[in-house]
Amino acid sequence: xxxxxxxxxxxxxxxxxxxxxxxxxxxxxxxxxxxxxxxxxxxxxxxxxxxxxxxxxxxxxxxxxxxxxxxxxxxxxxxxxxxxxxxxxxxxxxxxxxxxxxxxxxxxxxxxxxxxxxxxxxxxxxxxxxxxxxxxxxxxxxxxxxxxxxxxxxxxxxxxxxxxxxxxxxxxxxxxxxxxxxxxxxxxxxxxxxxxxxxxxxxxxxxxxxxxxxxxxxxxxxxxxxxxxxxxxxxxxxxxxxxxxxxxxxxxxxxxxxxxxxxxxxxxxxx
Amino acid sequence: xxxxxxxxxxxxxxxxxxxxxxxxxxxxxxxxxxxxxxxxxxxxxxxxxxxxxxxxxxxxxxxxxxxxxxxxxxxxxxxxxxxxxxxxxxxxxxxxxxxxxxxxxxxxxxxxxxxxxxxxxxxxxxxxxxxxxxxxxxxxxxxxxxxxxxxxxxxxxxxxxxxxxxxxxxxxxxxxxxxxxxxxxxxxxxxxxxxxxxxxxxxxxxxxxxxxxxxxxxxxxxxxxxxxxxxxxxxxxxxxxxxxxxxxxxxxxxxxxxxxxxxxxxxxxxxxxxxxxxxxxxxxxxxxxxxxxxxxxxxxxxxxxxxxxxxxxxxxxxxxxxxxxxxxxxxxxxxxxxxxxxxxxxxxxxxxxxxxxxxxxxxxxxxxx
Amino acid sequence: xxxxxxxxxxxxxxxxxxxxxxxxxxxxxxxxxxxxxxxxxxxxxxxxxxxxxxxxxxxxxxxxxxxxxxxxxxxxxxxxxxxxxxxxxxxxxxxxxxxxxxxxxxxxxxxxxxxxxxxxxxxxxxxxxxxxxxxxxxxxxxxxxxxxxxxxxxxxxxxxxxxxxxxxxxxxxxxxxxxxxxxxxxxxxxxxxxxxxxxxxxxxxxxxxxxxxxxxxxxxxxxxxxxxxxxxxxxxxxxxxxxxxxxxxxxxxxxxxxxxxxxxxxxxxxxxxxxxxxxxxxxxxxxxxxx
Numbered sequence: 053x054x055x056x057x058x059x060x061x062x063x064x065x066x067x068x069x070x071x072x073x074x075x076x077x078x079x080x081x082x083x084x085x086x087x088x089x090x091x092x093x094x095x096x097x098x099x100x101x102x103x104x105x106x107x108x109x110x111x112x113x114x115x116x117x118x119x120x121x122x123x124x125x126x127x128x129x130x131x132x133x134x135x136x137x138x139x140x141x142x143x144x145x146x147x148x149x150x151x152x153x154x155x156x157x158x159x160x161x162x163x164x165x166x167x168x169x170x171x172x173x174x175x176x177x178x179x180x181x182x183x184x185x186x187x188x189x190x191x192x193x194x195x196x197x198x199x200x201x202x203x204x205x206x207x208x209x210x211x212x213x214x215x216x217x218x219x220x221x222x223x224x225x226x227x228x229x230x231x232x233x234x235x236x237x238x239x240x241x242x243x244x245x246x247x248x249x250x251x252x253x254x255x256x257x258x259x260x261x262x263x264x265x266x267x268x269x270x271x272x273x274x275x276x277x278x279x280x281x282x283x284x285x286x287x288x289x290x291x292x293x294x295x296x297x298x299x300x301x302x303x304x305x306x307x308x309x310x311x312x313x314x315x316x317x318x319x320x321x322x323x
Numbered sequence: 324x325x326x327x328x329x330x331x332x333x334x335x336x337x338x339x340x341x342x343x344x345x346x347x348x349x350x351x352x353x354x355x356x357x358x359x360x361x362x363x364x365x366x367x368x369x370x371x372x373x374x375x376x377x378x379x380x381x382x383x384x385x386x387x388x389x390x391x392x393x394x395x396x397x398x399x400x401x402x403x404x405x406x407x408x409x410x411x412x413x414x415x416x417x418x419x420x421x422x423x424x425x426x427x428x429x430x431x432x433x434x435x436x437x438x439x440x441x442x443x444x445x446x447x448x449x450x451x452x453x454x455x456x457x458x459x460x461x462x463x464x465x466x467x468x469x470x471x472x473x474x475x476x477x478x479x480x481x482x483x484x485x486x487x488x489x490x491x492x493x494x495x496x497x498x499x500x501x502x503x504x505x506x507x508x509x510x511x512x513x514x515x516x517x518x519x520x521x522x523x524x525x526x527x528x529x530x531x532x533x534x535x536x537x538x539x540x541x542x543x544x545x546x547x548x549x550x551x552x553x554x555x556x557x558x559x560x561x562x563x564x565x566x567x568x569x570x571x572x573x574x575x576x577x578x579x580x581x582x583x584x585x586x587x588x589x590x591x592x593x594x595x596x597x598x599x600x601x602x603x604x605x606x607x608x609x610x611x612x613x614x615x616x617x618x619x620x621x622x623x624x625x626x627x628x629x630x631x632x633x634x635x636x637x638x639x640x641x642x643x644x645x646x647x648x649x650x651x652x653x654x655x656x657x658x659x660x661x662x663x664x665x666x667x668x669x670x671x672x673x674x675x676x677x678x679x680x681x682x683x684x685x686x687x688x689x690x691x692x
Numbered sequence: 693x694x695x696x697x698x699x700x701x702x703x704x705x706x707x708x709x710x711x712x713x714x715x716x717x718x719x720x721x722x723x724x725x726x727x728x729x730x731x732x733x734x735x736x737x738x739x740x741x742x743x744x745x746x747x748x749x750x751x752x753x754x755x756x757x758x759x760x761x762x763x764x765x766x767x768x769x770x771x772x773x774x775x776x777x778x779x780x781x782x783x784x785x786x787x788x789x790x791x792x793x794x795x796x797x798x799x800x801x802x803x804x805x806x807x808x809x810x811x812x813x814x815x816x817x818x819x820x821x822x823x824x825x826x827x828x829x830x831x832x833x834x835x836x837x838x839x840x841x842x843x844x845x846x847x848x849x850x851x852x853x854x855x856x857x858x859x860x861x862x863x864x865x866x867x868x869x870x871x872x873x874x875x876x877x878x879x880x881x882x883x884x885x886x887x888x889x890x891x892x893x894x895x896x897x898x899x900x901x902x903x904x905x906x907x908x909x910x911x912x913x914x915x916x917x918x919x920x921x922x923x924x925x926x927x928x929x930x931x932x933x934x935x936x937x938x939x940x941x942x943x944x945x946x947x948x949x950x951x952x953x954x955x956x957x958x959x960x961x962x963x964x965x966x967x968x969x970x971x972x973x974x975x976x977x978x979x980x981x982x983x
Contacts, residue, residue: 054377055375055376055377056374056375056376056377056394056395056882056885057375057793057878057881057882058793058795059891060793063786063789063790064790064796064797066786066790067786067787067790067796067802070783070786070787071801071802071805071806073859074805074806074808074809074859074862075805075808076820076824077817077819077820077821077823077824077859078808078809078812078816078817078820079820080820080823080824080830081816081817081819081820081823084823092822092823092826094823094829094830130725133721134721134722134725135722137717137718137719137721137722138718138719138721138722138723140718141715141718141719142719153719153723156726156730156731157722157726160730161913161916161917162912162913162916162917162964162965162968163734163916163920163961163965164916164919164920164937164957164960164961164964165917165920165922166920166922166937166940166941166957167734167737167920167940167957167960167961168730168733170737170940170941170944170953170954170957171733171734171736171737171957172729172733173944174733174736174737174740174950174954175732175733175736178736190729191729193725193729194725194726194729194730197722197725226714251811254813255811255812255813255814255815257814257815257922257923258920258922258923258937261922261941261945262944262945272813272815275813275815275816276815276923276926276927279815279818279819279822279927280926280927283822287819288819291813291815291816291819291820292816294812294813294815294816295812295813295816298811298812298813301811302807302811373882373886374885374886375882375885375886394885394890394891395882395885395886396884396885396886396887396888396889396890396891396893396894397888398886399888400886401886401887402882402883402886402887404879404882404883405879406877406879408877408879408880408882408883409883410880410883410884410898410902411902412901412902421884421887421889421897422887422888422889425884425887425888425889425890425893426888469883469887470887473887473888479886481879
């Protein structure tokens with residue numbers, strides 16, 4: 053006999069099927085990237101690393117990849133440097149001003165990202181600012197910072213202000229209180245925020261499409277244009293590289309803080 | 324057969340044994356308290372009776388009906404939860420009427436019952452409010468009304484008063500008992516607060532480490548704990564290790580580090596290490612003329628500290644290597660270093676099985692699954 | 693629950709001026725960055741949509757709404773976004789339930805599967821869908837083997853695009869609902885059970901209503917990001933079934949017609965925000981005073 057709230061075999065079956073379906077497109081891309089065929093055929097008739105060799109020996113792709121990583125690092129740095137202090141300022145504050153500021157910072161999650169790219173392009177071209185890694189990073193930071201703010205605000209909400217008051221009453225100044233009390237408690241939010249900022253930048257097409265040119269086109273944009281024009285397994289190999297980078301970053305973040313935190317899903321038998 | 328019959332219930336969570344074969348019974352109309360520290364298994368036992376969890380072994384019967392495999396909603400019970408678990412998206416009236424609606428009672432029939440239940444908990448005018456707009460004590464009474472309106476076969480209460488402040492908790496104890504007794508429902512109360520168990524329950528099951536340590540009426544549990552754990556939990560102080568040394572009349576003779584003591588109750592011939600205990604308020608000051616008898620124990624010691632507690636003094640008295648605590652009337656003011664003679668009747672001397680070393684380690688943090 | 697106190701420490705024990713100074717120092721840089729790179733450009737887009745000539749005029753909007761193609765695209769964008777929202781809700785709710793039941797097996801794997809699409813580039817995922825939905829792709833072959841009649845491919849069709857969009861935006865819905873389910877203390881459904889509610893009734897009357905904030909938030913975000921999505925519609929829908937984002941891209945980058953692109957952007961912005969705000973207000977009518 054099972055405990056009352058531990059039933060639901062149907063849900064387990066459903067979840068298994070859905071999990072498989074959700075992973076399917078990604079698995080297919082990974083499999084096709086190893087194909088020995090000239091064309092997209094599934095299942096692959098034979099396996100080879102030919103397409104990876106083709107990507108990694110072509111400077112168009114490798115330059116694009118390095119540029120992407122450079123931009124993503126810039127975006128991560130910018131969005132943490134701007135977003136964490138802003139979240140600290142807005143934390144637990146009522147009032148119209150703070151509420152509007154918070155809405156403003158989170159609004160890029162709702163505003164069409166393609167308009168962020170388009171509108172910035174208008175401004176940059178008016179001011180004769182040429183496309184570069186920095187123009188792309190500026191646009192993507194708007195979006196990435198919204199994720200950082202959301203995650204950091206969420207982890208700040210879980211910090212009991214009495215802890216910091218206790219630190220203050222026992223003689224700790226604001227700076228010391230932040231580093232000894234607040235920061236350790238919101239580490240999760242900051243690290244996952246950094247992960248999201250990096251990946252948002254790496255995967256973004258909508259903003260970068262407008263803010264880059266042929267010489268400064270990051271990997272996702274190059275790949276997008278390539279897939280639009282060509283149907284061969286090379287696209288799968290580049291896609292798989294993007295997947296690989298995301299998995300590595302996710303594993304690092306999981307090592308550091310435990311990715312389950314993101315969903316508020318606690319380990320073990322909570323409550 | 325008793326109204327509620329729990330037999331040999333066992334439950335494990337992985338490697339942790341939450342309940343190791345617990346049996347008890349309750350008569351119709353009784354309020355039974357499951358009393359014990361965190362992690363003693365009392366909440367698990369309540370959840371098993373409710374049917375939220377299934378026991379690994381044993382069975383539960385209410386009014387002769389075996390509840391194995393019966394889902395919670397078909398057990399016709401009701402429950403007051405620790406945090407009340409009021410439905411935040413429903414009005415007070417809808418909360419109270421929830422169980423009736425679950426039983427497919429028509430709205431026209433529900434309404435008077437809801438009104439009656441709310442009146443019984445003195446919340447007649449609060450039906451349209453939402454739980455968040457009520458004080459803790461009011462929420463507690465809504466939870467009680469939601470449960471009692473069902474005339475449940477069994478009312479389960481999980482630490483129902485623990486979220487209230489101390490003052491309110493004390494008045495609510497009497498009120499809760501009063502309301503339950505008026506409806507005549509059989510109730511199980513889970514609590515870690517011994518005063519709450521004493522004030523509300525007809526019978527108390529003292530639990531420890533997944534077992535029942537002692538069972539009895541409140542007076543019995545309080546006055547006559549049988550084990551060191553029970554005595555500790557009932558806030559007895561003064562524990563002295565002892566060895567049985569025969570009998571004198573109907574009194575048990577005990578050798579202790581503070582001399583020979585007599586006790587006139589407890590098991591006939593206890594074996595193994597024993598502990599003698601006496602409550603501070605039973606100890607009196609004696610003058611030097613009296614001497615020990617089989618009816619009256621007597622020791623001499625030195626006052627180490629004296630604390631004024633308003634109605635009495637709490638004395639710490641060193642007797643040999645042991646320290647006794649005695650509560651004495653303010654008239655008998657003592658100073659540190661004074662020599663005093665302490666005396667208490669053999670009938671108030673508790674003989675507990677288990678030595679001081681048999682005390683359980685502090686319980687682990689409660690595992691609420 | 694409300695936090696029990698106000699942070700003195702972060703504000704410091706200093707005087708008012710010092711605290712405002714610290715507040716401004718923390719918030720200022722981010723505000724300036726947003727003003728320069730977010731607000732000003734949006735205002736500028738609005739301005740340029742109103743000034744195709746040297747003076748203020750609504751002609752760009754008139755042109756937009758006079759084009760049957762544009763209206764069809766706008767309507768398609770709204771329709772497909774609604775279908776995607778409903779799709780993610782139906783698929784994602786049970787997954788969210790599973791994720792919030794601590795005793796379930798393989799929760800780590802499911803958690804990973806639910807977020808994986810969020811972290812994998814939309815381009816890469818759309819590539820996978822091209823293989824599945826394309827002619828002689830996996831889906832049409834499977835349908836052929838199972839003798840299910842249907843088109844020989846779903847690529848460049850609306851149902852195919854909705855399937856891919858549901859996959860792309862599923863994590864946002866699932867996580868929003870899971871967040872809200874997580875807030876429900878386990879004793880609340882238990883209270884329903886012990887007072888006579890069946891599992892179905894417990895779900896419908898207690899769990900579902902209490903998870904509505906998550907559903908609302910998830911629906912709002914999925915609708916918005918679908919309506920403004922570009923990569924997946926471009927690769928799966930192509931130019932045969934364009935969405936609004938494609939119009940903006942096409943008018944600006946390919947046709948260099950800035951006022952038209954700006955007008956299309958403002959129409960998309962107003963349409964998504966308008967629909968989301970009215971939906972949120974409408975669903976707010978059912979919210980309760982359980983703050």
